Amino acid sequence: MNWPRLHSGPLTTIVLLAVSLGLLVANTRGPARIDPLSFSLLEIVTPFARATASVSQRITAGWTAYIDLIGARQERDWLRLRLRQLEREFDRHGALRDENQRLQALLDLREAVPGQAVAARITGADASGLFRTATLGKGTADGIIEGMGVISPDGVVGRVISASLHASRVLLLEDPSTGIEALVQRSRARGIVEGGSSAGCRLKFVRQREDLVIGDVVVTSGRDGVFPRGLNIGTVTALVEEERGLFQGAEISPAVDFARLEDVLVVPSPLSETGTPRAAEPGSLEDAAAESEPIPEAEARP
Amino acid sequence: MSRPLIAFSVGSIVAVLIQTSLAGHLGMLPAPPDIMTLLVVYLGLHHHTAGGAIGAFLLGYLLDTFSGSPPGLYCFALLLVFGSVGLLARRMWIENPITRLAIAAAGLSVKTLVVATWFAVAASARVPWPVLLRTLAAEALLGLLVAPFVFPLLDRYLRPATRRGARAAQRA
Numbered sequence: 001m002n003w004p005r006l007h008s009g010p011l012t013t014i015v016l017l018a019v020s021l022g023l024l025v026a027n028t029r030g031p032a033r034i035d036p037l038s039f040s041l042l043e044i045v046t047p048f049a050r051a052t053a054s055v056s057q058r059i060t061a062g063w064t065a066y067i068d069l070i071g072a073r074q075e076r077d078w079l080r081l082r083l084r085q086l087e088r089e090f091d092r093h094g095a096l097r098d099e100n101q102r103l104q105a106l107l108d109l110r111e112a113v114p115g116q117a118v119a120a121r122i123t124g125a126d127a128s129g130l131f132r133t134a135t136l137g138k139g140t141a142d143g144i145i146e147g148m149g150v151i152s153p154d155g156v157v158g159r160v161i162s163a164s165l166h167a168s169r170v171l172l173l174e175d176p177s178t179g180i181e182a183l184v185q186r187s188r189a190r191g192i193v194e195g196g197s198s199a200g201c202r203l204k205f206v207r208q209r210e211d212l213v214i215g216d217v218v219v220t221s222g223r224d225g226v227f228p229r230g231l232n233i234g235t236v237t238a239l240v241e242e243e244r245g246l247f248q249g250a251e252i253s254p255a256v257d258f259a260r261l262e263d264v265l266v267v268p269s270p271l272s273e274t275g276t277p278r279a280a281e282p283g284s285l286e287d288a289a290a291e292s293e294p295i296p297e298a299e300a301r302p
Numbered sequence: 303m304s305r306p307l308i309a310f311s312v313g314s315i316v317a318v319l320i321q322t323s324l325a326g327h328l329g330m331l332p333a334p335p336d337i338m339t340l341l342v343v344y345l346g347l348h349h350h351t352a353g354g355a356i357g358a359f360l361l362g363y364l365l366d367t368f369s370g371s372p373p374g375l376y377c378f379a380l381l382l383v384f385g386s387v388g389l390l391a392r393r394m395w396i397e398n399p400i401t402r403l404a405i406a407a408a409g410l411s412v413k414t415l416v417v418a419t420w421f422a423v424a425a426s427a428r429v430p431w432p433v434l435l436r437t438l439a440a441e442a443l444l445g446l447l448v449a450p451f452v453f454p455l456l457d458r459y460l461r462p463a464t465r466r467g468a469r470a471a472q473r474a
Contacts, residue, residue, distance in 0.1 A: 012352035013385045016359040020381055023374030028424045038367040045315055045364070052319045 099262075105153035106263050113151070113228060115268040118142050122261055123167070132175035132195060134158070136264065139166045147226065149267045155232030155255030156180065156220060157264050168266075173233070173254055174200050181224040182233055187211040190221060191249070199237050199251035206248050212239060218252055225269050306349075309459035310341075314361055317341055322368050333437045336410060336445035337452060338365050342380045343409040344456045346387025347396050358384035371417075379416035383409040399450065406449045410442040 124135035176196030189210035222229025234252035362377035
C-alpha cells in the first residue's frame with residue numbers, strides 16, 4: 001500500500017529526468033525551440049526582476065560614481081605629476097635647443113673665419129666689476145695665446161689678454177682700455193673703437209669730413225692684426241663732436257650682448273708669422289669683405 | 303498554500319534575481335554564485351519527495367528560461383543533482399554542517415559535469431573551453447562559499463516543523 005508513497009520521490013525524479021532529457025534532445029537536435037513553460041516563468045519573475053534591476057542599477061551607479069571619483073582623484077594627481085615632469089623636460093629641451101642654435105651659429109662662424117679658430121665657453125666674468133673682462137675655459141693647451149681676437153656669431157667680443165694652460169682671460173670690447181681699428185661699413189670711414197662709454201663703446205678719430213650717420217654699422221678693418229676684416233662691432237646710436245674739431249666720433253651700441261654671452265670663438269691673428277697680412281681664404285669673411293663693400297650683414301652675422 | 307511552498311517560491315525568485323540581476327550589476331564577481339543548485343541540493347537533502355523533484359525541475363526550468371541554454375539542460379542537470387543528493391542523503395548523517403557542505407560540493411560538481419558534458423557532446427558551435435571551465439568553476443566555488451549562509455536560511459523557512467523539533471530535542 002505504501003510503496004507508491006514511499007517511492008514517489010525517486011519515481012517522479014526518474015520521470016522528470018526523462019522529460020528533461022527529451023526536452024534537451026529535442027531542443028538540441030531540432031531547429032524549433034520547444035519551451036512550454038518559459039513564457040509563464042518569465043511573466044512571473046519579470047516584475048521582480050525589473051524592481052531588482054532598478055535597485056541594483058542605482059547601487060551600481062552610486063558605486064561606480066564613487067570608484068570614478070577615486071579614479072579621477074588619482075588621475076588628477078598623476079596628471080599634475082606628469083605635467084611637472086613635462087614642464088621640466090620642456091625647459092631642458094628649450095635650453096638644449098638654445099644651446100644647439102648657439103653652437104650651430106658658432107660652427108658656421110668658425111667655418112667662415114680664416115685659420116684654425118678655437119671654440120671656448122665663458123666660465124666667469126670679471127671678479128672686481130671695475131673692468132670688463134671674462135674668463136674662457138680653454139688656454140694654451142688648446143692653442144689660445146695672448147693677443148688673439150675673440151668673436152661670437154653676433155660680432156666682436158674682445159681680445160685675449162692672458163692665457164694659462166687651460167684658461168684664458170679676455171678683455172671685452174666694453175672695457176675702456178680696448179682699442180680696435182674699425183670701419184664704417186657704409187661709407188668706409190676709418191676710426192678707433194674704444195670701450196667705456198654709456199652706450200658701451202665709442203668710435204673715435206673719424207675725420208670730420210667723413211660721412212657718419214646714426215644707424216651706421218661699424219665693422220673691423222682687419223688692419224690691427226687681431227681681428228679679420230668685416231666683423232660686426234656695433235651700430236652708431238649717437239654722434240659726438242670731438243674737442244679739437246678735426247675729428248668726429250659716435251656712440252656705438254655693441255653688436256654682442258655681453259650679459260648673455262656663453263660661447264665664443266677665439267680666432268688666430270690674421271697676420272702671418274712674418275707680420276704681413278695673410279691672404280684671405282676663399283669663402284671667408286675677409287674674402288667676402290674684399291669682394292663686395294659694404295659687407296652684407298647676413299654674412300658678418302651668420 | 304503551505305508555508306514551505308511559499309518560502310520555496312520566494313527563495314527561487316530571490317535566487318534567480320540574485321543570479322541574473324544583482325551579481326551581474328555589481329560586476330565584481332567572475333560569475334554569479336550558483337544558488338539555484340544549492341536550493342536543489344537542499345531539496346535533495348531534506349525533501350526527497352515527488353514535490354521536491356517537481357521543485358528541482360521547476361528550478362532547472364527557471365534557470366533554462368533565464369539563461370541561454372537550450373530548454374531542458376538545467377532541468378536535466380538539476381534533477382540529476384537532486385537524485386544524486388537524495389541517494390547520498392539516505393546513507394549519510396546530513397545534520398552535520400560539514401557533511402552538508404561536502405554534499406553541496408558534490409551537487410555543484412554534478413551540475414558542472416553535466417553542463418560541461420553537454421557542451422562537449424552536443425554544442426554545435428566551437429566551445430571556448432578555458433572561459434567555460436573558468437566560469438563553471440567560479441560558479442561552483444562561489445556557490446560553495448555562500449552555502450554556509452544559504453542552508454541555515456532554508457532551514458529556517460523550508461524545514462518541516464517536526465524535524466526542527468526533533469533537532470531541538472536532540473540538542474536538549
